[in-house]
Amino acid sequence: MSNERFLTGCSAAAQAAKMAEVEVICSYPIRPYTAIMMELAKMVANGELDAEFVHGEGEHAQLSVVLGASAAGARAYTGSAGVGVTYAGELYSPVAGGRYPLQMAIADRTLDPPGDFGSEHTDAMTFRDQGWLLGWACSPQEVFDNTLMNYRIGEDHRVMLPQMVCQDGYFISHIPDKVVLPEMSQVKEFLPPYNPPHPLHPERPVSHGPQIRPDQGAPMDAQRAAVFLEVPAVIREATADFNRIFGRKYDPFIEKHKMEDAEIAFFIMGAHSNTCRNTVDELRKKGVKAGMVRLRWVRPWPTHALAEAFAGVKAVASVETSTSYGGAMRGGNLVHELRASLYDLPDKERPLVTSFMAGLGGETIWLHDFEFMAKKLLNMIAEKRTSRYVYWIGFEAEGGKK
Amino acid sequence: MKAFDYRKQNLEPIKTFKSAPREEMYVPGHRTCAGCGPAENYKLVAKAAGRNTIFIGPTGCMYVANSSYLCTPYAVNWIHAQITNGGAVASGIEAAFKVLARKGKYNGAFPNIIVMAGDGGTVDIGLQAASAMMYRGHDVLFICYDNESYANTGIQTSPTTPYGAATTFTPPGKMIPEGKKLFPKDPPQLFIGGHPLLKYVATTTVAHPRDLMNKVRKALNQDGPAFLHMLAPCPKGWVFDESLTNEMARLAVETGMWSLYEWENGEYKYSHIPKNYKPVSEYMKHQGRFKHLKEEHIAKMQAFVDEKIRKIKAAAKPVEAAPVAPHRKK
Amino acid sequence: MKKNLPEFGKIVVPKERAVPFGAVTPAPESCQLLFMTGNWRQKRPVIDDKKCTRCLTCYMVCPDACWTFNEEEDRMQWNPSFCKGCQLCTHECPSEALTATPELDFEGGVVRLAKPF
Numbered sequence: 001m002s003n004e005r006f007l008t009g010c011s012a013a014a015q016a017a018k019m020a021e022v023e024v025i026c027s028y029p030i031r032p033y034t035a036i037m038m039e040l041a042k043m044v045a046n047g048e049l050d051a052e053f054v055h056g057e058g059e060h061a062q063l064s065v066v067l068g069a070s071a072a073g074a075r076a077y078t079g080s081a082g083v084g085v086t087y088a089g090e091l092y093s094p095v096a097g098g099r100y101p102l103q104m105a106i107a108d109r110t111l112d113p114p115g116d117f118g119s120e121h122t123d124a125m126t127f128r129d130q131g132w133l134l135g136w137a138c139s140p141q142e143v144f145d146n147t148l149m150n151y152r153i154g155e156d157h158r159v160m161l162p163q164m165v166c167q168d169g170y171f172i173s174h175i176p177d178k179v180v181l182p183e184m185s186q187v188k189e190f191l192p193p194y195n196p197p198h199p200l201h202p203e204r205p206v207s208h209g210p211q212i213r214p215d216q217g218a219p220m221d222a223q224r225a226a227v228f229l230e231v232p233a234v235i236r237e238a239t240a241d242f243n244r245i246f247g248r249k250y251d252p253f254i255e256k257h258k259m260e261d262a263e264i265a266f267f268i269m270g271a272h273s274n275t276c277r278n279t280v281d282e283l284r285k286k287g288v289k290a291g292m293v294r295l296r297w298v299r300p301w302p303t304h305a306l307a308e309a310f311a312g313v314k315a316v317a318s319v320e321t322s323t324s325y326g327g328a329m330r331g332g333n334l335v336h337e338l339r340a341s342l343y344d345l346p347d348k349e350r351p352l353v354t355s356f357m358a359g360l361g362g363e364t365i366w367l368h369d370f371e372f373m374a375k376k377l378l379n380m381i382a383e384k385r386t387s388r389y390v391y392w393i394g395f396e397a398e399g400g401k402k
Numbered sequence: 403m404k405a406f407d408y409r410k411q412n413l414e415p416i417k418t419f420k421s422a423p424r425e426e427m428y429v430p431g432h433r434t435c436a437g438c439g440p441a442e443n444y445k446l447v448a449k450a451a452g453r454n455t456i457f458i459g460p461t462g463c464m465y466v467a468n469s470s471y472l473c474t475p476y477a478v479n480w481i482h483a484q485i486t487n488g489g490a491v492a493s494g495i496e497a498a499f500k501v502l503a504r505k506g507k508y509n510g511a512f513p514n515i516i517v518m519a520g521d522g523g524t525v526d527i528g529l530q531a532a533s534a535m536m537y538r539g540h541d542v543l544f545i546c547y548d549n550e551s552y553a554n555t556g557i558q559t560s561p562t563t564p565y566g567a568a569t570t571f572t573p574p575g576k577m578i579p580e581g582k583k584l585f586p587k588d589p590p591q592l593f594i595g596g597h598p599l600l601k602y603v604a605t606t607t608v609a610h611p612r613d614l615m616n617k618v619r620k621a622l623n624q625d626g627p628a629f630l631h632m633l634a635p636c637p638k639g640w641v642f643d644e645s646l647t648n649e650m651a652r653l654a655v656e657t658g659m660w661s662l663y664e665w666e667n668g669e670y671k672y673s674h675i676p677k678n679y680k681p682v683s684e685y686m687k688h689q690g691r692f693k694h695l696k697e698e699h700i701a702k703m704q705a706f707v708d709e710k711i712r713k714i715k716a717a718a719k720p721v722e723a724a725p726v727a728p729h730r731k732k
Numbered sequence: 733m734k735k736n737l738p739e740f741g742k743i744v745v746p747k748e749r750a751v752p753f754g755a756v757t758p759a760p761e762s763c764q765l766l767f768m769t770g771n772w773r774q775k776r777p778v779i780d781d782k783k784c785t786r787c788l789t790c791y792m793v794c795p796d797a798c799w800t801f802n803e804e805e806d807r808m809q810w811n812p813s814f815c816k817g818c819q820l821c822t823h824e825c826p827s828e829a830l831t832a833t834p835e836l837d838f839e840g841g842v843v844r845l846a847k848p849f
Contacts, residue, residue, distance in 0.1 A: 023498065023505070024494060024497045024498050024501060026494070050501065050504060050505060052497035052498070052500055052501045054493060054494070054497050054538065055538060056534070057490075057533075060486065060490075061490040061534060064483070064484070064486075064490030064493075064494065064531065065493050065494035065497070066494055067491055067494060068458070068483075068490070068492060068493065068494025068495040068496075068497075068498070069495065069497055069498040070494075071491075071494075072456075072494070072495045072498035072502070073498060073502060073507070074497070076494070076498075090486065091484070091487075094484065098754050099753060100754075197753060197756075200456050200479045200481060201479070201508075202453070202455070202456070202479065202511075205476070205479045205480075206479060206480075206756050206757065206758060207469065207473075207476055207479075207480045207756065207757045207758070207759055208480065208481035208482060208756050209469075209481060209754075209755050210470075210471075210472055210473060210474045210482070210757055211465075211466060211469050211470050211471065211472070212751055212755060213471050213472050216472065216750075218749075219745045219749045219751050220751045220755070222743050222745055223743075223745055223751055226743040226745070229740055303737075303740075304737055307737050344737050344738050345736075346736060419788035419791070420788060424801070426762070426797045428797070429760050429761075429762055429763045429797060430764065430769075430796045430797050430814035431760065431763050431764025431765065431766070431767040431769065431796075431814060432767060432796070433769070434795060436772060436773070436816035436818035437795065437816075437818035437819075437820050439795075442794075442820075444795075446792075470767070471766065471767065472752075472755075472766075473757060473764050473766040473767055474760070474764065475760060475764045475767075476759055477759055477760055477761060477762070478759065479759070480759070611793070644818040644819070644820070645818055645819035645822060645832075646823060647818075648793060648820065648823070648824055649823065
């Protein structure tokens with residue numbers, strides 16, 4: 001009954017968008033996400049997908065076009081990478097605050113300067129505070145699955161938020177892997193049609209977005225924050241449904257690998273988690289009690305799930321493939337929220353935490369890099385302290401990279 | 403393949419004030435200045451367009467002043483856009499209605515989709531989106547209400563601010579006696595001829611309500627994009643008594659500062675060419691934004707307008723065969 | 733263990749401050765009662781019905797749509813709740829049927845109101 005193919009992350013995203021029957025697509029080319037749009041263009045051209053394929057004049061326009069389309073009641077889809085994501089910057093808050101549940105596919109790319117095609121998570125992470133749902137896949141299958149799940153969650157009337165569905169550029173976007181495509185009947189069972197409460201319909205006129213009163217600035221923010229208190233329940237429901245209908249086994253927020261009795265653990269997101277998982281298995285063979293937690297959702301951040309997962313672990317390495325120049329740890333930006341999540345654990349259960357800058361500029365993170373990280377974690381346990389906030393793989397005096 | 407029928411309406415011309423639809427789609431109750439030209443404009447556009455309309459309102463006076471304090475004066479659908487993206491948001495709405503109609507999710511007559519952008523939102527920060535929308539051929543009417551400044555933020559210069567106008571970014575002073583040194587962009591001329599699917603462009607003013615309403619209807623009847631450039635004098639920014647808004651618009655036409663024309667399928671049709679143009683000083687003397695100018699500056703303005711008038715008169719005549727240049731003697 | 737972790741709390745927005753969903757508000761029908769601008773004016777246009785030719789210029793020109801033509805009574809009708817007193821109508825009237833008259837001259841003139849609308 002199922003349809004097994006070998007697809008890149010880009011192809012998987014396009015297939016999922018097609019099965020989600022997206023109605024307005026706005027394209028603009030930028031490496032490495034362009035292939036998603038190229039495939040959708042073909043589908044529209046040969047009649048496989050009845051959608052308006054709008055050639056946006058830039059990424060800022062892409063977000064604007066899909067905002068309008070979503071307001072008018074159409075399921076809208078767009079995407080970008082790197083500086084394209086930052087160019088659209090003005091629109092993220094208006095889209096989220098306006099509660100337009102459109103989807104943006106992001107295949108990560110390091111930000112300029114200068115042009116660098118390698119994957120870093122910084123592009124999408126830069127906008128994590130604008131009120132979107134945000135998460136990362138670690139395989140083309142998960143890209144496909146996340147596309148459908150995000151529409152389901154985002155368009156739920158308890159949520160009504162736009163979603164960024166992210167995948168590492170090149171590693172996921174361009175390397176094919178096995179993807180099981182479902183039947184349309186399964187998709188229709190999982191994903192109801194888009195049904196916004198106040199579309200721009202000539203017979204039911206409304207005003208979208210007048211200026212609010214001066215005393216409403218704070219309530220506007222508070223109300224936007226309040227939605228995120230509801231989102232986790234919807235994520236749990238939708239993931240359970242997804243697993244049931246499509247036969248998968250996703251944990252709603254985080255993937256836990258060999259965490260039951262882990263003493264050291266990696267905290268990681270995206271493509272490099274695959275190498276990390278392998279390293280954990282290798283370390284286990286050598287008798288090291290290693291584990292991995294892979295983050296699937298950055299927004300909403302699974303604070304409690306992470307605290308529970310890491311409680312009792314002795315030392316944790318946050319693997320950072322994004323930059324936060326001048327930040328608290330002088331490294332990446334996952335570790336800040338990780339430490340915040342673990343801060344309130346009882347003393348005996350709170351792990352030591354350090355971070356490792358790795359995979360920047362689209363570099364491969366090698367198995368031996370993760371082994372280097374594991375060694376550092378074991379040292380921390382021996383010394384009973386975190387001596388460093390951050391290590392830069394390949395740029396440490398003592399090496400750590402071939 | 404048979405083209406899908408999106409059920410576009412056909413709007414009839416308005417012959418008299420009496421026969422114009424009485425219903426207001428831009429209703430009383432907005433924070434625009436007394437005598438606001440753009441507001442007068444909006445009312446006429448909304449009246450001509452009627453109920454089956456969706457307005458897109460990029461940030462500007464016609465956003466902020468109209469929608470202050472969580473209420474709007476639009477009896478029809480309206481959505482805020484950024485000042486940067488009126489054309490793009492409108493494109494998305496139009497695309498949505500097209501696909502929803504094809505899929506049977508929308509069964510009404512295709513709505514009028516109208517962007518009401520200021521001059522900044524049309525030819526400055528909004529230029530990219532406006533041009534792209536016209537290039538893509540969306541069935542959208544892009545209207546520029548031109549009050550010749552970024553008025554909403556307190557009167558700053560925009561690309562349509564006239565030479566010599568005082569604004570808070572072009573204040574006259576010892577080093578820059580004229581205030582604004584630059585001559586303005588010409589919005590219709592930016593769009594005419596370079597966008598293959600744009601077939602109708604016209605100019606009008608608030609002082610010519612029948613002309614304005616009929617151009618709106620003609621533009622809406624186009625099967626594709628259209629652009630209207632409307633002069634909307636601003637009592638606050640131009641510094642004149644608020645009862646003289648229409649007077650200023652009339653004087654603009656009578657002095658040649660503004661021309662009334664249509665460009666349709668490649669041909670210019672002038673709605674009105676004054677037999678004898680009044681000197682520009684007749685227009686400028688009523689407006690405080692020009693009061694710092696000296697003779698030499700007014701002369702420069704007159705020269706600029708004279709050149710415009712010359713071009714108009716040349717374009718309005720039938721084109722004769724170009725004279726053959728004599729052979730160069732070697 | 734979970735019970736020892738801090739909670740996120742509940743956000744309670746008082747109804748009178750709440751912003752509607754997605755900042756989407758209803759469209760007004762014939763006027764926007766939440767923004768009555770009649771208390772702006774210092775002068776009002778007073779019509780001399782004998783001079784009025786029912787040309788409808790005032791109705792066409794008013795940015796605030798404060799002039800309407802009352803068909804049954806065959807007269808122009810003025811909206812005191814919204815007129816800002818700009819006098820565009822007074823200036824544009826081709827038959828000089830309108831005169832700008834100070835609000836102070838009227839018992840119920842807006843400048844006399846103790847409280848705005």
